[in-house]
Amino acid sequence: MADTRTPTLDPAAPSKYDRLIAAARAETAATTAVAHPCDETSLRGALEAAEAGLIVPILVGPEARIRAVAQQHGLDLAGIEIVDAPHSHAAAAKAVELVREGRAELLMKGSLHTDELMREVAASATGLRTERRIxxxxxxxxxxxxxxxxxxxxxxxxxxxxxxxxxxxxxxxxxxxxxxxxxxxxxxxxxxxxxxxxxxxxxxxxxxxxxxxxxxxxxxxxxxxxxxxxxxxxxxxxxxxxxxxxxxxxxxxxxxxxxxxxxxxxxxxxxxxxxxxxxVLGARVPIILTSRADSVRTRLASCAVAALYAGRRRRAAPVVAE
Missing domain, CATH: 3.40.718.10 (Isopropylmalate Dehydrogenase)
Incomplete structure (x- = not known):
């Protein structure tokens, strides 16, 4: 009998990240709330992941600042949704809120400190905690x-x-x-x-x-x-x-x-x-954490892993009857 299971990726194959990225491209791009992408590295990373077909970003942060960074570094924001938030703390809170509202299925760290984002994720009343440890x-x-x-x-x-x-x-x-x-x-x-x-x-x-x-x-x-x-x-x-x-x-x-x-x-x-x-795992959705020192390939791989995981969880979710 033919094996009808989802083919697995071979971890022994060369270009392991490339295989993850290719597999993620086969999924529907995941809508991703990007918290405070207010420097070139974080903004470029989100836009490159979008161009690669991995995510559909919603940029959350001071709109004027985001547009100024894009203009300074020649980045194209055409067709990209921006949700205005006055500062990094507000951007983290709003990005988490977008996930809670079901408008985004991934969360991505921009140019704010990890602790600032995770504080909003872990908030008991408004965060994304589950019974599982993050x-x-x-x-x-x-x-x-x-x-x-x-x-x-x-x-x-x-x-x-x-x-x-x-x-x-x-x-x-x-x-x-x-x-x-x-x-x-x-x-x-x-x-x-x-x-x-x-x-x-x-x-x-x-x-x-x-x-x-x-x-x-x-x-x-x-x-x-x-x-x-x-x-x-x-x-x-x-x-x-x-x-x-x-x-x-x-x-x-x-x-x-x-x-x-x-x-x-x-x-x-x-x-x-x-x-x-x-x-980051254990929250309601996967959270993409990147570093300023990450290469383009590493940033794409972070997005690919999260998007691939989100896509397969989406397909496995039970269908609720109307």
Missing amino acids: SHVFVMDVPGHAETLFITDAAINIFPDLDAKRDIIQNAIDLWRGVGLGTPKVAILSAVETVTTKIPSTIEAAALCKMAERGQITGGLLDGPLAFDNAVDPAAAAIKGIVSPVAGHGQILVVPDLEAGNMLAKNLTFLSHADAAGI
């Missing part, structure tokens, strides 16, 4: 490494406890599967691969694996604790005698805390010349 995923394309790597959480949760790590892992698994990459191998990282009371993250890693066995985490294969080398290198795993489907083949790398994750992601970016797209 977390960040770096989607990394590392030269010379066959696998697409997800690193989580390296941007939102500073010292997550066990319950938070459960949500962090589930968010990442849902994203991996949601963009068509299949069933992920989840490596829960620590400094060593043995459980010891001297390193609390090893105990949490073991507990998370047991939670997966009992159905508290679903959709992925988990193993941990694993040191970084035996999480991503089969030879290192073999030397340590670790036998599992995950060891040496980790695809989602779950870090002990934000400091470790941030250093790992930046090491890969600046020493291995990896690209690191960023997306």
